[in-house]
Amino acid sequence: MILLENVSYAIESRELISGASLRIGQGEFAALAGENGAGKSTLLKLIMGLIKPTRGDILIQGASTRDRKVSALARTVGYLFQNPDRQLFGATIRQELSFGLDFLGVSKSDAESRVEETLGWLKLDPDRAPLSLSRGERQRVALASLFVRRPSLLLLDEPTTGLDYRECMQMMNTVARLNREDGVTVLMITHDMEIALDFAPRMLTLSGGRIIADGSTRELMRDEAMLKRASLIPAQMVALARRLGLAPGEADDADSLAEWVASSVKGGAQRAGHT
Amino acid sequence: MPGILEYQSGDTFLHRAHPLVKLLLAAVICVGGFLTQSLWVNLALLALSIVGGFALGMGRKVKASLKGAGSLCLFLFVVQLPFVRMGRTLLPLPFGLRITDLGLRYCAQLGMRLLGATLPLVLMLGVTRLSDLTNTLVAQLGIPYRYAFVITTAIRFIPVLFVEMRDVIEAQTARGVELDGSFKQKIRLIPPLCVPLLVSCVQRMENNALAAELRGFYLRKRGSGYRRYPLSAADAPALAACALILIIAIIT
Secondary structure, eight states: OEEEEEEEEEETTEEEEEEEEEEEOTTOEEEEEEOTTSSHHHHHHHHHTSSOOSEEEEEETTEESTTSOHHHHTTTEEEEOSOGGGTOOOSSHHHHHHTTTTTTTOOHHHHHHHHHHHHHHHOSOTTSOGGGSOHHHHHHHHHHHHHTTOOSEEEEESTTTTOOHHHHHHHHHHHHHHHHHHOOEEEEEOSOHHHHHHHOSEEEEEETTEEEEEEEHHHHTTOHHHHHHTTOOOOHHHHHHHHTTOOTTTSOSHHHHHHHHHHHHHHHHHHHHHO | OOOTTSOOOOOSHHHHSOHHHHHHHHHHHHHHHHHOOOHHHHHHHHHHHHHHHHHTTOHHHHHHHHHHHHHHHHHHHHHHGGGOOOSOEEEEOGGGOEEEHHHHHHHHHHHHHHHHHHHHHHHHHHHSOHHHHHHHHHHTTOOOHHHHHHHHHHHHHHHHHHHHHHHHHHHHHHTTOOTTSOHHHHHHTHHHHHHHHHHHHHHHHHHHHHHHHHTTGGGOOTTOOSOOOOOOGGGHHHHHHHHHHHHHHHHO
């Protein structure tokens, strides 16, 4: 799906991305983490073709982004910006979702059914003005306006920034559903390690324009030195499990940790009963 | 690298000059270009700005201004040229249009006046901090702070809006919008590009106005501000240059 081969990107001799290589398969959900200025957004823009690598190559579904226009890439790749207001302009949500489908050559009836289907899971009044919605709702409308184009890859640039807990969960559950049910590949920038742990099985970490770690989110959460290097702190559950001396993956979420605590307490009580 | 309308640090005599003297010099070059009837004086003023810009280490700004304003001047030259009917006809054109010697002269002078008015302002902003300009406008010219603030904020916002526009274009391109489509498609692009930019500008203005008000914007008086800007002997050559340019422009 996405293949980066030794990709570098520089502006005026300053290298923002250095020798990045990675492969993300169809249907994967990966988080991209790192400190501010590490090059996360630049990497996403490179994948979207908004900027072209100075060295190396990026292949999306086997085709290089160098030779393709962004508008052509947008047929298969959806890019959600951190600020939804840069993408929204329609007078109504329905108009927002319908925009550009004719550019893609989608027939009128197909366009209508796609819009209706998307409105179905968006659960917002289609006649409302997008700019009158809350930040979280605007973010979801922006996501819906991408999804209506049926992309096979979603690039999300900090989609939960500025959202409250409820909006954040609504947003992430929508993304997770698209990934799970429609097989959409997701690459998401986040600073929130709780979200990375809950939703992304794979995590990539960037520091100084280099990919310094790529692997299972649960395992990387335990790599204290790497997290420190990327100015990240582990998810609370992982930190607690580590403090309790548990092995990686043994109890990294609330349910399994609660089970472990309950069994430990029960075991302790039984031992106390024997003595 | 500072943008075309941003301050560029340096230690030239113009960087050290009094902000009002720099503003006066830029204004005199602009006005002089419109006062003179001589094409040669226009050319000389333009050359002065170009050479001065390079001497100040602002060659990049000069080139960018010449490229931007130059294309507008060229467009105006081409559009106006066939419609000037005065003078000797050099080349007759269809539909009763013609190119005349006076037409060439007027259109060339118009272009040079526009370029000559753009470059000094760009260079003045390159050697003057906007805060210094605001302070002197308020303290020494007595312009109410709110007006001085509006002028300098408008200038400061131009590069910000360019960045915002670039981001909006990126966002819409990522949605599959083609910027190089047919004329009809370009017309359809106006809402996707203009609405987000307008929304962002209004939001930014509202936030800035609120923030400024909360920080005592309306309490500022003419005597407020810690910095003082006294005229010095080093400003004399620039003032003399202003007088000279004005005299030459009036008598030619």
